[in-house]
Amino acid sequence: MGENFVLVLLLVASLVQILVAAPVYNPRQLSLPSQLNPYPTKPRLSFRPDGTFKITVFSDLHFGENAWDVWGPQQDVNSTRLMRKVLADEKPDYVFINGDLITGENTFRENSTVYIDEIVAPLNEVKVPFSSTHGNHDNQANITHLEEILREQRDAPLSYTRVAPPGVGGEYGPGNYWVPIYAHPADFQPALIIWAFDSRGQLMLNY
Ligand SMILES: *[C@@H]1O[C@H](CO)[C@@H](O)[C@H](O)[C@H]1NC(C)=O
Ligand SMILES: *[C@@H]1O[C@H](CO)[C@@H](O)[C@H](O)[C@H]1NC(C)=O
Numbered sequence: 193m194g195e196n197f198v199l200v201l202l203l204v205a206s207l208v209q210i211l212v213a214a215p216v217y218n219p220r221q222l223s224l225p226s227q228l229n230p231y232p233t234k235p236r237l238s239f240r241p242d243g244t245f246k247i248t249v250f251s252d253l254h255f256g257e258n259a260w261d262v263w264g265p266q267q268d269v270n271s272t273r274l275m276r277k278v279l280a281d282e283k284p285d286y287v288f289i290n291g292d293l294i295t296g297e298n299t300f301r302e303n304s305t306v307y308i309d310e311i312v313a314p315l316n317e318v319k320v321p322f323s324s325t326h327g328n329h330d331n332q333a334n335i336t337h338l339e340e341i342l343r344e345q346r347d348a349p350l351s352y353t354r355v356a357p358p359g360v361g362g363e364y365g366p367g368n369y370w371v372p373i374y375a376h377p378a379d380f381q382p383a384l385i386i387w388a389f390d391s392r393g394q395l396m397l398n399y
C-alpha cells in the first residue's frame with residue numbers, strides 16, 4: 193500500500209511537471225488570430241533576460257538633399273557614419289526612425305526611394321529590428337509615405353513597418369501600425385506595444 197502511494201505521488205509529480213513545463217510551448221501562441229500576430233514571418237521581439245529593452249530613435253535624417261551639390265551626398269555619408277557609430281555604441285534591441293527620412297522636395301522621380309537603401313544599410317548590417325514613421329518632407333512631388341514604406345519592406349528583412357488596411361491613411365499616410373514586444377519570447381500577451389501613427393503631413397499639396 194505504501195509503495196502504491198509513492199507511485200501515485202510520483203505520477204502526480206510528473207503530471208505537475210508536464211503541466212508546468214507546457215506553457216514554454218504555449219499552444220495558444222500557435223493559434224493566434226492573425227490580427228493578434230501581425231508578424232507571422234518575423235522574429236517575436238522580447239525583452240532581454242535582465243528585463244530591459246533598449247530603443248534608439250533616429251529623427252529627421254533628411255537624406256537626399258541637393259544631389260547636385262557636393263555637400264548633399266556627403267551629408268548622407270556622414271549621417272550613415274553616425275548611425276553606425278550609435279548602433280555600435282548603444283547596441284539597441286529596436287530602432288525607431290522618425291520622419292523626415294528623406295528631403296522629398298529635392299528628389300527626382302526616377303530614384304527618389306534609393307535613399308531608403310542608404311538609410312537601412314547600417315540597420316541591416318547589425319540585424320537590428322526597426323520601424324519608421326514619416327513626415328511632411330516624405331510626402332512631396334516625387335515621393336510618398338507609401339513608396340518609402342514599400343521600399344523599406346523590400347530592402348530590410350527586419351523592418352517591422354506595416355501599411356494600414358485599405359482605406360486607412362491612403363498613399364500619403366498609410367503608416368499606422370503596432371509592434372508587440374513580449375517580456376518572454378513565448379508569452380501570449382505583449383508587455384509593451386509600440387504604436388506608430390502617420391500624420392499624413394503635407395497631404396494638402398494633393399499632388
Ligand atoms: C562630413 O563630416 C566631415 C568630417 O567630420 C566634416 O568635415 C564635413 O563638414 C561633413 N560634411 C557635411 C556636409 O556635413
Ligand atoms: C521630380 O522629378 C522630375 C524628374 O526627375 C524632376 O524633373 C522634377 O524637378 C522633380 N520635381 C521636384 C518638385 O523636385
Ligand SMILES: *[C@@H]1O[C@H](CO)[C@@H](O)[C@H](O)[C@H]1NC(C)=O
Nearest residue numbers: 259260300302303304306307
Ligand atoms: C538621382 O538622380 C539624380 C538625377 O538624375 C542624380 O543627380 C542623383 O545623383 C541620383 N541620386 C542617387 C542617390 O543616385
